[in-house]
Amino acid sequence: MALALDKPRAPRRPAARRSNFELVSWLFMRISGLALIVLVLGHLLIMNILDGGVHRINFAFVAGRWSSPFWQFWDLSMLWLAEIHGGNGLRTVINDYARKDSTRFWLKIMLYVSMVLILALGSYVIFTFDATIPAN
Protein backbone atom coordinates (compact mmCIF):
# COMPACT_ATOMS: atom_id res chain seq x y z
CA MET A 1 0.00 0.00 0.00
CA ALA A 2 1.22 3.44 -0.84
CA LEU A 3 2.44 5.50 2.06
CA ALA A 4 0.43 8.69 2.55
CA LEU A 5 2.60 11.75 1.97
CA ASP A 6 2.38 14.75 4.21
CA LYS A 7 0.10 17.45 2.87
CA PRO A 8 2.01 20.63 3.80
CA ARG A 9 4.66 19.87 1.24
CA ALA A 10 2.18 19.09 -1.52
CA PRO A 11 2.64 21.29 -4.59
CA ARG A 12 0.28 24.18 -5.17
CA ARG A 13 0.44 23.88 -8.92
CA PRO A 14 -2.18 21.62 -10.55
CA ALA A 15 -1.32 17.94 -10.63
CA ALA A 16 0.52 16.79 -13.71
CA ARG A 17 -1.67 15.81 -16.58
CA ARG A 18 -0.86 12.26 -17.59
CA SER A 19 -0.56 13.21 -21.22
CA ASN A 20 2.39 12.34 -23.39
CA PHE A 21 1.65 15.02 -25.98
CA GLU A 22 4.78 17.08 -25.28
CA LEU A 23 6.92 13.95 -25.29
CA VAL A 24 5.45 12.79 -28.61
CA SER A 25 5.83 16.21 -30.20
CA TRP A 26 9.43 16.47 -28.99
CA LEU A 27 10.19 13.04 -30.45
CA PHE A 28 8.36 13.88 -33.69
CA MET A 29 10.57 16.96 -34.17
CA ARG A 30 13.73 14.82 -33.98
CA ILE A 31 12.49 12.04 -36.27
CA SER A 32 10.84 14.32 -38.85
CA GLY A 33 13.95 16.50 -38.83
CA LEU A 34 16.12 13.53 -39.77
CA ALA A 35 13.66 12.43 -42.48
CA LEU A 36 13.48 15.98 -43.87
CA ILE A 37 17.26 16.18 -44.26
CA VAL A 38 17.07 13.27 -46.71
CA LEU A 39 13.80 14.34 -48.38
CA VAL A 40 14.60 18.04 -48.82
CA LEU A 41 18.26 17.67 -49.79
CA GLY A 42 17.26 14.92 -52.24
CA HIS A 43 14.55 17.14 -53.65
CA LEU A 44 16.92 20.09 -54.06
CA LEU A 45 19.53 17.86 -55.70
CA ILE A 46 17.08 16.49 -58.25
CA MET A 47 15.39 19.79 -58.97
CA ASN A 48 18.38 22.12 -59.11
CA ILE A 49 21.57 20.22 -59.81
CA LEU A 50 21.16 16.89 -61.60
CA ASP A 51 20.61 16.64 -65.33
CA GLY A 52 20.31 20.32 -66.34
CA GLY A 53 18.90 21.57 -63.05
CA VAL A 54 16.09 24.13 -62.95
CA HIS A 55 16.22 24.77 -66.69
CA ARG A 56 14.53 21.48 -67.57
CA ILE A 57 11.62 21.99 -65.17
CA ASN A 58 8.36 22.51 -67.02
CA PHE A 59 4.83 21.14 -66.96
CA ALA A 60 5.86 17.92 -68.68
CA PHE A 61 8.66 17.32 -66.18
CA VAL A 62 6.28 17.68 -63.22
CA ALA A 63 3.65 15.58 -64.94
CA GLY A 64 6.23 12.90 -65.59
CA ARG A 65 7.35 12.82 -61.98
CA TRP A 66 3.87 12.70 -60.52
CA SER A 67 2.85 9.82 -62.73
CA SER A 68 5.03 7.69 -60.48
CA PRO A 69 3.62 6.73 -57.05
CA PHE A 70 7.16 6.89 -55.65
CA TRP A 71 7.53 10.62 -56.33
CA GLN A 72 3.95 11.25 -55.25
CA PHE A 73 4.76 9.59 -51.94
CA TRP A 74 8.07 11.50 -51.68
CA ASP A 75 6.40 14.87 -52.24
CA LEU A 76 3.45 14.03 -50.02
CA SER A 77 5.64 12.98 -47.08
CA MET A 78 7.84 16.04 -47.61
CA LEU A 79 4.75 18.26 -47.53
CA TRP A 80 3.26 16.73 -44.39
CA LEU A 81 6.50 16.37 -42.44
CA ALA A 82 7.72 19.88 -43.29
CA GLU A 83 4.36 21.49 -42.53
CA ILE A 84 3.84 19.73 -39.20
CA HIS A 85 7.51 20.10 -38.23
CA GLY A 86 7.45 23.82 -38.99
CA GLY A 87 3.99 24.28 -37.45
CA ASN A 88 4.99 22.52 -34.25
CA GLY A 89 8.15 24.61 -34.08
CA LEU A 90 6.08 27.78 -34.45
CA ARG A 91 3.69 26.50 -31.80
CA THR A 92 6.55 26.28 -29.29
CA VAL A 93 7.80 29.72 -30.35
CA ILE A 94 4.32 31.14 -29.74
CA ASN A 95 4.16 29.37 -26.37
CA ASP A 96 7.52 30.83 -25.39
CA TYR A 97 7.06 34.38 -26.61
CA ALA A 98 3.37 35.32 -26.52
CA ARG A 99 2.84 37.47 -23.43
CA LYS A 100 -0.94 37.42 -23.18
CA ASP A 101 -3.24 34.41 -23.25
CA SER A 102 -5.47 36.04 -25.88
CA THR A 103 -2.46 36.78 -28.15
CA ARG A 104 -1.30 33.20 -27.75
CA PHE A 105 -4.76 31.86 -28.55
CA TRP A 106 -5.24 33.90 -31.74
CA LEU A 107 -1.71 33.32 -33.03
CA LYS A 108 -2.24 29.59 -32.59
CA ILE A 109 -5.61 29.70 -34.33
CA MET A 110 -3.96 31.48 -37.28
CA LEU A 111 -1.18 28.92 -37.29
CA TYR A 112 -3.49 25.92 -37.22
CA VAL A 113 -5.82 27.32 -39.90
CA SER A 114 -2.87 28.03 -42.21
CA MET A 115 -1.46 24.54 -41.57
CA VAL A 116 -4.75 22.86 -42.41
CA LEU A 117 -5.20 24.98 -45.56
CA ILE A 118 -1.70 24.29 -46.87
CA LEU A 119 -1.86 20.56 -46.07
CA ALA A 120 -5.29 20.21 -47.69
CA LEU A 121 -4.37 22.19 -50.80
CA GLY A 122 -1.02 20.43 -51.23
CA SER A 123 -2.46 16.95 -50.77
CA TYR A 124 -5.33 17.78 -53.11
CA VAL A 125 -2.93 18.83 -55.87
CA ILE A 126 -0.72 15.77 -55.48
CA PHE A 127 -3.63 13.33 -55.53
CA THR A 128 -5.75 14.93 -58.25
CA PHE A 129 -3.02 16.19 -60.57
CA ASP A 130 -4.17 15.70 -64.14
CA ALA A 131 -1.37 15.42 -66.67
CA THR A 132 -3.74 15.64 -69.59
CA ILE A 133 -4.87 19.25 -69.15
CA PRO A 134 -3.27 21.76 -71.56
CA ALA A 135 0.09 23.09 -70.42
CA ASN A 136 -0.96 26.73 -70.37
Place this chain on the structure above:
Amino acid sequence: MSTATVVEEKSGARSGQPPVADGAVTVTVKILRFNPEVDSEPRWESFGVPALPTDRVLNLLHYVKWYLDGTLTFRRSCAHGICGSDAMQINGVNRLACKVLVKDLMSKGDKQTTITVAPIKGLPVNKDLLVDMEPFMEAFKAVKPFLITYGNEPTRERIQSAADRERFDDTTKCILCACCTTSCPVFWNEGSYFGPAAIVNAHRFIFDSRDEGAEERLDILNDAEGVWRCRTTFNCTDACPRGIQVTKAIQEVKRALLFRR
Protein backbone atom coordinates in the same frame (compact mmCIF):
# COMPACT_ATOMS: atom_id res chain seq x y z
CA MET B 1 24.39 71.21 8.74
CA SER B 2 20.72 70.45 8.46
CA THR B 3 21.35 69.25 4.90
CA ALA B 4 24.04 66.88 6.14
CA THR B 5 21.66 65.47 8.72
CA VAL B 6 19.04 64.83 6.07
CA VAL B 7 21.56 63.04 3.85
CA GLU B 8 22.72 61.00 6.80
CA GLU B 9 19.18 59.93 7.64
CA LYS B 10 18.35 59.09 4.05
CA SER B 11 21.44 57.00 3.48
CA GLY B 12 21.52 55.26 6.83
CA ALA B 13 25.17 54.45 6.14
CA ARG B 14 27.95 54.27 8.70
CA SER B 15 29.61 57.61 9.23
CA GLY B 16 33.13 58.10 7.96
CA GLN B 17 34.84 56.05 5.29
CA PRO B 18 37.61 53.52 5.96
CA PRO B 19 41.15 54.30 4.74
CA VAL B 20 41.73 53.26 1.14
CA ALA B 21 44.02 50.23 0.91
CA ASP B 22 47.33 50.38 -1.00
CA GLY B 23 46.89 49.38 -4.63
CA ALA B 24 43.17 50.07 -4.68
CA VAL B 25 41.65 51.58 -7.81
CA THR B 26 38.30 53.29 -8.03
CA VAL B 27 35.80 51.27 -10.03
CA THR B 28 32.30 52.34 -11.00
CA VAL B 29 29.63 50.04 -9.64
CA LYS B 30 26.45 50.54 -11.65
CA ILE B 31 23.49 49.04 -9.82
CA LEU B 32 19.95 48.56 -11.13
CA ARG B 33 17.92 49.91 -8.23
CA PHE B 34 14.22 49.78 -7.50
CA ASN B 35 12.36 51.13 -4.50
CA PRO B 36 8.69 50.06 -4.77
CA GLU B 37 7.60 52.99 -2.58
CA VAL B 38 9.17 55.63 -4.85
CA ASP B 39 10.05 54.26 -8.28
CA SER B 40 7.61 53.22 -10.96
CA GLU B 41 10.38 51.31 -12.71
CA PRO B 42 13.98 50.29 -12.03
CA ARG B 43 16.74 52.89 -12.53
CA TRP B 44 20.53 52.67 -12.79
CA GLU B 45 22.64 54.28 -10.11
CA SER B 46 26.44 54.49 -10.16
CA PHE B 47 28.85 54.55 -7.22
CA GLY B 48 32.61 55.07 -7.22
CA VAL B 49 34.11 52.39 -5.00
CA PRO B 50 37.80 51.80 -4.15
CA ALA B 51 38.58 48.18 -4.94
CA LEU B 52 41.51 45.82 -4.74
CA PRO B 53 41.90 43.27 -7.55
CA THR B 54 41.42 40.55 -4.92
CA ASP B 55 38.11 41.97 -3.71
CA ARG B 56 34.90 40.15 -4.50
CA VAL B 57 31.94 41.99 -6.01
CA LEU B 58 30.20 41.40 -2.69
CA ASN B 59 32.85 43.57 -1.00
CA LEU B 60 31.96 46.42 -3.35
CA LEU B 61 28.27 46.06 -2.52
CA HIS B 62 29.15 46.06 1.18
CA TYR B 63 31.16 49.24 0.69
CA VAL B 64 28.21 50.91 -1.03
CA LYS B 65 25.79 49.79 1.67
CA TRP B 66 28.04 50.55 4.64
CA TYR B 67 29.60 53.84 3.55
CA LEU B 68 27.71 55.36 0.60
CA ASP B 69 24.02 54.43 0.67
CA GLY B 70 22.60 52.30 3.44
CA THR B 71 19.32 51.85 1.59
CA LEU B 72 20.90 49.47 -0.92
CA THR B 73 19.15 46.14 -0.44
CA PHE B 74 20.52 42.71 -1.31
CA ARG B 75 20.69 39.19 0.13
CA ARG B 76 23.83 37.57 1.40
CA SER B 77 24.37 35.13 4.21
CA CYS B 78 27.54 33.08 4.31
CA ALA B 79 29.43 35.20 1.73
CA HIS B 80 31.53 32.16 0.77
CA GLY B 81 29.62 30.55 -2.09
CA ILE B 82 27.87 27.95 0.03
CA CYS B 83 24.44 29.34 0.92
CA GLY B 84 23.48 30.67 -2.52
CA SER B 85 21.86 33.88 -1.27
CA ASP B 86 23.65 36.47 -3.37
CA ALA B 87 22.86 35.39 -6.91
CA MET B 88 22.73 38.45 -9.17
CA GLN B 89 23.40 39.52 -12.72
CA ILE B 90 26.98 40.78 -12.79
CA ASN B 91 28.06 42.35 -16.10
CA GLY B 92 25.07 40.66 -17.70
CA VAL B 93 25.66 37.10 -16.49
CA ASN B 94 24.23 35.35 -13.45
CA ARG B 95 26.87 34.86 -10.78
CA LEU B 96 27.22 34.74 -7.00
CA ALA B 97 28.57 38.13 -5.91
CA CYS B 98 30.75 36.37 -3.32
CA LYS B 99 32.50 34.23 -5.96
CA VAL B 100 33.40 36.87 -8.57
CA LEU B 101 36.74 38.65 -8.12
CA VAL B 102 37.21 42.26 -9.21
CA LYS B 103 40.44 41.38 -11.08
CA ASP B 104 38.41 39.25 -13.49
CA LEU B 105 36.18 42.24 -14.31
CA MET B 106 38.94 44.87 -14.71
CA SER B 107 38.98 46.60 -18.08
CA LYS B 108 42.15 46.42 -20.13
CA GLY B 109 44.64 49.30 -20.13
CA ASP B 110 43.84 52.61 -18.42
CA LYS B 111 40.11 52.53 -19.04
CA GLN B 112 37.80 53.10 -16.10
CA THR B 113 36.29 49.81 -14.92
CA THR B 114 32.50 49.67 -14.73
CA ILE B 115 30.80 46.73 -13.08
CA THR B 116 27.05 46.45 -13.65
CA VAL B 117 24.95 44.66 -11.07
CA ALA B 118 21.28 43.85 -11.62
CA PRO B 119 18.80 41.54 -9.91
CA ILE B 120 18.33 38.06 -11.39
CA LYS B 121 15.71 38.08 -14.14
CA GLY B 122 12.30 36.45 -14.24
CA LEU B 123 11.39 36.77 -10.56
CA PRO B 124 9.47 39.75 -9.12
CA VAL B 125 11.83 42.39 -7.70
CA ASN B 126 10.97 43.38 -4.12
CA LYS B 127 13.66 46.03 -3.75
CA ASP B 128 16.98 46.72 -5.49
CA LEU B 129 18.72 43.33 -5.84
CA LEU B 130 16.26 41.48 -3.63
CA VAL B 131 13.82 39.29 -5.57
CA ASP B 132 10.83 37.23 -4.47
CA MET B 133 12.06 33.63 -4.53
CA GLU B 134 8.61 32.13 -3.95
CA PRO B 135 7.84 31.12 -7.61
CA PHE B 136 11.27 29.47 -7.73
CA MET B 137 10.73 27.58 -4.47
CA GLU B 138 7.24 26.55 -5.56
CA ALA B 139 8.67 24.84 -8.66
CA PHE B 140 11.29 23.21 -6.41
CA LYS B 141 8.60 21.86 -4.05
CA ALA B 142 6.47 20.66 -6.95
CA VAL B 143 9.03 17.99 -7.96
CA LYS B 144 8.92 16.44 -4.44
CA PRO B 145 12.60 16.92 -3.53
CA PHE B 146 12.62 14.44 -0.66
CA LEU B 147 13.08 10.69 -0.26
CA ILE B 148 9.95 8.74 -1.22
CA THR B 149 9.75 5.07 -0.25
CA TYR B 150 6.93 2.57 0.05
CA GLY B 151 6.44 -0.45 2.24
CA ASN B 152 7.86 -1.11 5.68
CA GLU B 153 10.67 0.96 7.16
CA PRO B 154 13.92 -0.98 6.97
CA THR B 155 15.49 -1.95 10.30
CA ARG B 156 18.91 -0.68 9.23
CA GLU B 157 20.17 2.15 7.07
CA ARG B 158 19.53 2.12 3.32
CA ILE B 159 22.75 0.87 1.78
CA GLN B 160 23.97 2.26 -1.55
CA SER B 161 26.99 1.29 -3.64
CA ALA B 162 29.61 3.87 -4.58
CA ALA B 163 28.62 3.48 -8.24
CA ASP B 164 24.94 4.12 -7.47
CA ARG B 165 25.92 7.19 -5.45
CA GLU B 166 28.06 8.44 -8.33
CA ARG B 167 25.05 8.28 -10.70
CA PHE B 168 23.50 11.46 -9.25
CA ASP B 169 26.56 13.02 -7.62
CA ASP B 170 26.60 16.08 -9.90
CA THR B 171 23.06 17.15 -9.03
CA THR B 172 23.60 16.87 -5.26
CA LYS B 173 25.78 20.00 -5.47
CA CYS B 174 22.83 22.37 -6.05
CA ILE B 175 22.57 25.22 -3.52
CA LEU B 176 19.28 26.65 -4.88
CA CYS B 177 20.77 30.04 -5.71
CA ALA B 178 18.48 30.37 -8.78
CA CYS B 179 21.35 31.39 -11.10
CA CYS B 180 20.36 28.68 -13.61
CA THR B 181 16.60 29.13 -13.50
CA THR B 182 16.78 32.92 -13.87
CA SER B 183 19.19 32.63 -16.81
CA CYS B 184 16.72 30.46 -18.72
CA PRO B 185 14.86 32.33 -21.49
CA VAL B 186 11.90 29.95 -21.19
CA PHE B 187 11.58 30.77 -17.48
CA TRP B 188 11.56 34.54 -18.24
CA ASN B 189 8.31 33.97 -20.08
CA GLU B 190 5.05 34.44 -18.20
CA GLY B 191 4.30 30.71 -18.14
CA SER B 192 5.11 28.38 -15.32
CA TYR B 193 8.06 26.33 -16.65
CA PHE B 194 9.57 24.45 -13.71
CA GLY B 195 13.02 25.78 -14.55
CA PRO B 196 16.42 24.06 -14.51
CA ALA B 197 16.92 24.08 -10.72
CA ALA B 198 13.72 22.14 -10.04
CA ILE B 199 14.66 19.58 -12.71
CA VAL B 200 18.17 19.26 -11.26
CA ASN B 201 16.68 18.50 -7.85
CA ALA B 202 14.22 16.03 -9.35
CA HIS B 203 17.18 14.38 -11.12
CA ARG B 204 18.94 14.04 -7.77
CA PHE B 205 16.12 11.76 -6.53
CA ILE B 206 15.03 10.11 -9.81
CA PHE B 207 18.49 8.57 -10.21
CA ASP B 208 18.93 7.72 -6.51
CA SER B 209 18.77 3.92 -6.13
CA ARG B 210 17.22 4.26 -2.64
CA ASP B 211 14.31 6.36 -3.85
CA GLU B 212 11.05 4.85 -5.13
CA GLY B 213 9.26 8.02 -6.28
CA ALA B 214 10.90 8.27 -9.72
CA GLU B 215 7.67 7.48 -11.58
CA GLU B 216 5.78 10.27 -9.79
CA ARG B 217 8.48 12.81 -10.47
CA LEU B 218 8.83 11.77 -14.10
CA ASP B 219 5.08 12.18 -14.53
CA ILE B 220 5.29 15.68 -13.06
CA LEU B 221 8.18 16.59 -15.39
CA ASN B 222 6.38 15.08 -18.40
CA ASP B 223 3.82 17.85 -17.99
CA ALA B 224 3.41 20.62 -20.57
CA GLU B 225 5.47 22.88 -18.25
CA GLY B 226 8.11 20.20 -17.67
CA VAL B 227 11.35 19.13 -19.35
CA TRP B 228 9.95 19.34 -22.88
CA ARG B 229 10.01 23.13 -22.69
CA CYS B 230 13.80 23.02 -22.41
CA ARG B 231 15.32 24.51 -25.58
CA THR B 232 18.86 23.28 -24.80
CA THR B 233 20.37 26.78 -24.80
CA PHE B 234 22.94 25.84 -22.11
CA ASN B 235 22.43 29.18 -20.29
CA CYS B 236 21.87 27.19 -17.10
CA THR B 237 25.10 25.21 -17.38
CA ASP B 238 27.03 28.44 -18.02
CA ALA B 239 25.41 30.16 -15.05
CA CYS B 240 25.79 27.44 -12.39
CA PRO B 241 28.30 28.60 -9.74
CA ARG B 242 28.69 24.99 -8.60
CA GLY B 243 29.65 23.74 -12.06
CA ILE B 244 26.71 21.37 -12.33
CA GLN B 245 26.10 20.09 -15.87
CA VAL B 246 22.50 21.33 -15.69
CA THR B 247 21.54 20.85 -19.34
CA LYS B 248 22.98 17.34 -19.24
CA ALA B 249 20.84 16.53 -16.20
CA ILE B 250 17.74 17.80 -18.04
CA GLN B 251 18.62 15.66 -21.07
CA GLU B 252 19.00 12.62 -18.80
CA VAL B 253 15.50 13.21 -17.45
CA LYS B 254 14.19 13.46 -21.04
CA ARG B 255 15.92 10.19 -21.87
CA ALA B 256 14.45 8.52 -18.80
CA LEU B 257 11.00 9.64 -19.92
CA LEU B 258 11.55 8.25 -23.43
CA PHE B 259 12.88 4.86 -22.44
CA ARG B 260 11.34 4.11 -19.06
CA ARG B 261 8.69 1.65 -20.22
